[in-house]
Amino acid sequence: MVAYRQFVALSQSPNSELRSQAAHIVAAAYVSHDGPTDEEAALYAAIIGFLDDASLKVRAALAYGLLHAECAPRLVMLTLTKDAPVIARAVVQYCPVLLDVDLLGAIRRGEGGMIRAIAARKNLSPGIIAALVKLDQLDIIELLLERTDLPFSED
Numbered sequence: 001m002v003a004y005r006q007f008v009a010l011s012q013s014p015n016s017e018l019r020s021q022a023a024h025i026v027a028a029a030y031v032s033h034d035g036p037t038d039e040e041a042a043l044y045a046a047i048i049g050f051l052d053d054a055s056l057k058v059r060a061a062l063a064y065g066l067l068h069a070e071c072a073p074r075l076v077m078l079t080l081t082k083d084a085p086v087i088a089r090a091v092v093q094y095c096p097v098l099l100d101v102d103l104l105g106a107i108r109r110g111e112g113g114m115i116r117a118i119a120a121r122k123n124l125s126p127g128i129i130a131a132l133v134k135l136d137q138l139d140i141i142e143l144l145l146e147r148t149d150l151p152f153s154e155d
Contacts (some may be wrong), residue, residue, distance in 0.1 A: 019058045020058045020060070020061035023065065024062070024064070026047055026062075027062050030073075051076060059080070063077075063087045068095075069096075074099075078098070081102065085111075085114075089114055090117070092118050103121075129152065
């Protein structure tokens with residue numbers, strides 16, 4: 001009970017540094033959770049609460065806590081793809097729960113930093129590779145061609 005009170009105090013602090021610590025704690029707890037579903041739901045609710053925080057530092061701590069997790073809530077990560085550019089680019093580059101349809105939307109919007117982040121993702125499907133090539137941006141095509149791990153189609 002003491003730990004919960006400390007978490008609540010951190011999460012309600014006027015100090016964004018303390019709130020960012022709370023956001024990171026809840027993200028780490030969500031990722032490592034293996035208990036009852038009602039506990040998982042409570043952690044998810046806390047994560048949703050941090051999405052609305054006015055501080056970039058808090059939302060970044062949340063994003064980075066969930067960034068590489070296979071179990072990260074997809075809707076939360078989709079929301080973070082529309083956050084400040086530094087958060088959005090990190091999420092599209094590293095988040096494994098994003099689907100091709102999510103990445104295609106970002107490609108269509110065409111923001112340069114976001115396109116480069118997608119091109120640098122670990123695993124790219126042939127459809128995403130084709131969409132990136134169709135942009136006809138030489139720097140993106142060069143980035144893709146330098147990678148030896150990508151399956152290029154004959155087209």
